[in-house]
Amino acid sequence: MARAFAEAGHEVHVLTAPRAGLVAGGLTEPPGVRIHAVEELQGGFAGAFAHPPLRHAMAVYTTLKTLHARHSFDFIEFPERECEGFFALRAKRTLGHFASAVLAVRLHTPTAELLKLNRVATLTQDSAQQEFFEAASIREADLVLSPTRALLERLGPGHSGVVVPYPLALPTESAAVHPRPSVLYLGPLEYRKGVHLLIDAMQALFARGLRAQVRLIGDDTPTGPGGGSLLQWLKRRIDPAWSERFHFEPHRADTERAIATAAVCCVPSLWDNLPYEGLGALAAGCLVVASDAGGLTEVIEEGRSGLLFRSGDVAHLTDVLEKALGTPAPREATREHARARIAAYCHPASIVRQVEAAVADAAPKRYQGPPKPAARAPGSDAPLVSFLVPYYNMGRYLPETLRSIRAQTLTDYEIVLVDDGSTDSESRALLDTLHAPDLRIVRKRNGGLSSARNAGLRVARGRYILPLDPDDLIEPTFLEKAVAVMEATPGLGYVTSLVAYFRESPENVVGGWIPSGLDRDALWVVNAASTCTALMERRLLEALGGYDEWLTAFEDWDVFSRMAERGLTGMVIPEPLFLYRRRSDSMTHTLRLAERLLLLSYLSNKHATLALDPGRSLRIREGEAHRMEARLLAEVAAAVPPPLMNRVADRVNGTLKRFDLLHHTLRSAARHVAPDESRPIRHQLVDRLRRKPPSGA
Incomplete structure (x- = not known):
């Protein structure tokens, strides 16, 4: 495709993950690319991106900014896969x-659909976030390119795009017509690919007396029953009488010889978008037998350039394969028709013209960036924004927080500082020194964060x-950027940013967090919003x-849940504009385990209908519990000798079976367990399990 764009006169740049020989100059670039x-x-x-796809996506963005400043691209295409x-x-x-x-976003098959087709139900917070971000990428793209109508239809109502097939150049020579019956499968060994249907159909033909060989080229995947090896599951399906007729081989880059x-x-997929293996076989003039579920039905002309069978129907596949293998006639009839079909349908120069037309139509939709926030109305004394700063014995940190507010590039704000009954003498004395036109101090008896x-909300005057x-x-720039996004996007519930963690000094960044937004299924399990x-x-x-004053913590999570229940959405600016101070004595770290469980139960009950797909929420919860249990046991194993470790593991496993600990508890335990030889390990575990991670993590 890059060569075809260059041959059409375009300047082409390809941005890819680092590969062997690429940086060292070992790769020869095509002309114009x-x-x-x-x-x-x-x-x-970088520690904010524990999930590799998200880390790569952020690296793509930062690299692309530099390249765009140099080259000012007119068109940028991303895959939707892995966001x-x-x-x-x-x-x-x-x-x-x-x-x-x-x-533009070029569709392949979103991860959520792949998992569904492969009957993989396991989810973690990371994989759920990836699914959510893939869907957001499709929604927010200026242009969506899909290789098939079938994929757009599978994604459901509300998904529109331009159908532009994959480009493919014809091989110089077509496949020969072979008198000896043989069947080839190319592609990963995944459940969704329907390889088991092919194996069952061929065994039925062998029982009818057909003598043929089956060659399966592709790497194994853990999509078998129980997440096991699909290769081993396939081999167990083969009758020993026919085992020598099936040949499994790992993936190879050069498949043209195998096709020849x-x-x-055979492309027996339960559903597939537009597999290159099928296109490559058609381009070589090989007779392709494919299922009627997916994009190949838009390419294959039944009986002319290939044969189709009903997806999932082994009996029908058996009959179609018998027809294809019975005599050379079907293979001879489709050889030239198949090559001609691919030459017309997938010719790279034609694909370039289709993309050019789609980009031209999308040009008026180009987003020019949010407008600048409006100035305060003449004669109004109400500020645009009210900062709500709750204050309880935090005199050590407050001056730095106030300086960060007063450093904002948007200055139309007020600061509402609420002293929630501070008892520390220095913190109380500090309040008496804070006199400024932009600051109002509200004093009250201690009642908690909410x-x-x-x-503060009752006396605030700002619009925001x-x-x-x-x-x-x-x-x-936090305030300026957040207000601009809010005013440019009607219907938003909130605007926030990525989060950077720091210790002592904001220059000492030690990690971070990537909020998702209002993913209602994930939000029912964990505060993924902000x-x-x-x-x-x-x-x-x-x-x-x-704010719900019954909640002594998680009050922000509750607010975001109520927004989601109203059908609102949130927006996360992709820059770390919020700096979260990591302190071991913070309220979020000292919340007692029993209190946390009570609060989480209260939230679950209050927002019982929050999840759009409760089954997905439960899968996220179970996946996180399993992952964090494994991490906790691994860290304990590194901290104690093996005999003691066995007793600790038994105790932890027993506890986790008796109590359904949510994600926060397990992550906290996994993060903070550390050896301390001066105290019994059971005391250390209890201490660590009583802590929790920062809000939202």
Whole structure:
């Protein structure tokens, strides 16, 4: 495709993960094509991306910004798979980056659909977030390119796009017609590929007296029953009498020779988009027998350029294969027709013209970036934004937080500082020194975090509310960017940003967190939406009833859940504009285990109908519990001798079976268990299990 674009007169750049020989110059670039390696993330913030696809997507975005500044691209295409373009697409929508380019997403098959087709139900928070970001990439793209109508239809109502097939050049020679019956399968050994149907059909033909060989070229996958090897499951299906007729081989880059020696190439998928293996076989003139589920039905002309069978129907596949293998006539009849069909349907130059036309039609939709926030109305003394800062014995950190507020590039704000009955003398004395036109101090008896925020909400005058804890910081552009996104995107519930963790100094970044937004299924299990620091409309927060004062923690999670139940969405700016201070004595770390479980149960009961797909929520919860249990036991194993480890593992497993600990508890335990030879290991475990990670993590 890159060569075809270059031959049409375009300047072409390919951005890819680092590969052997690429950086060292070992790869010869086609004329007119430049190839670039993604620059890997560096520094403490890279720790925010524990899930490799998200880390790669952020690296793509940061590298692409540099390349776009040099070359000013007109068209940028991403795959939807593994959300590779998510951060770049979100940056265009929230920050106006890449405004001169049409950003397109090329569909393959989204991860959620692949898992469904492979009967894989396991989910973790990471994989659920990847699914959510893939869907967001498709929604936010300027242009969606799908190789088939079948894929757009599978994604359901509301998904529109332009059908542009994959490009494929014909091989120089066509496959020979072989008198000896042989069947070839190319592709990964996945359940969704229907390889088991082919094996069952061929054994039925062997029982009828057919003498033939079956060659299966592709790598094994864990999509067999119980997440086991599909290869081993397939081999167990084969009757020993026929085992010598099936030949399994690992994936190979050069498949043309295999196609050239096959009488029939079978694509037995339960559903497939537009597999290159089938296209390659058609291009070589090999007779292709394919299922009627998916995109190959849009390419194969039944009986002319290939044969189709009813997806999942072994008996019908058996009959179609018998017809294909019985005599050379079907293979001779389809050889030239198949090559001609691919030459017309997938010719790279034709695909270039189709993409050019789609980009031209998408050009008016180019996003030019959010507008600048409107100035305060003449004669009005109401600020645009009210910061809500709850304060309880935090004098050590408050001055730095106030400085970060006053460093904002958007200055139309007020600070509402709510002293929630501080008892520390230095913290109380500090309040007496804070006198400024932009600051109002509200004093009240201690009532907890929700009570303090509600007290600030009652006196706030701004159109927007931005909660900020008195030990956290925001970057100077947080307010300007968040307000601009909010005003450019009607119907948003909130706007927030990526989160960077720091210790002591904001220069000492030690990790971070990537909020998802309002994924209702995930939100029922964990606060995937945001930290408390999210810009919201004051009237919306008031309409929601403010903060639930029964909650001594997770009050922000509760607010986001209520937004989601109203059908609202949130927006996460793809920059770490919020700086979260990691402190071992913070409220989130000292919350007792019993209290946490009570609060989580309260939230689950309050938002019983939050999840759109409760089954998906349960899968996320179970996946996280399993993953965190394994991590906890691994860290304990590294901390104690083997005999003691066996007793600890038994005790931990027993506890986890008796109590259904949620994701927060398990992650906390996994993160914080560490050896301390001065105290019994059971005491250390109890201490660690009583802690929790930062809000939202």
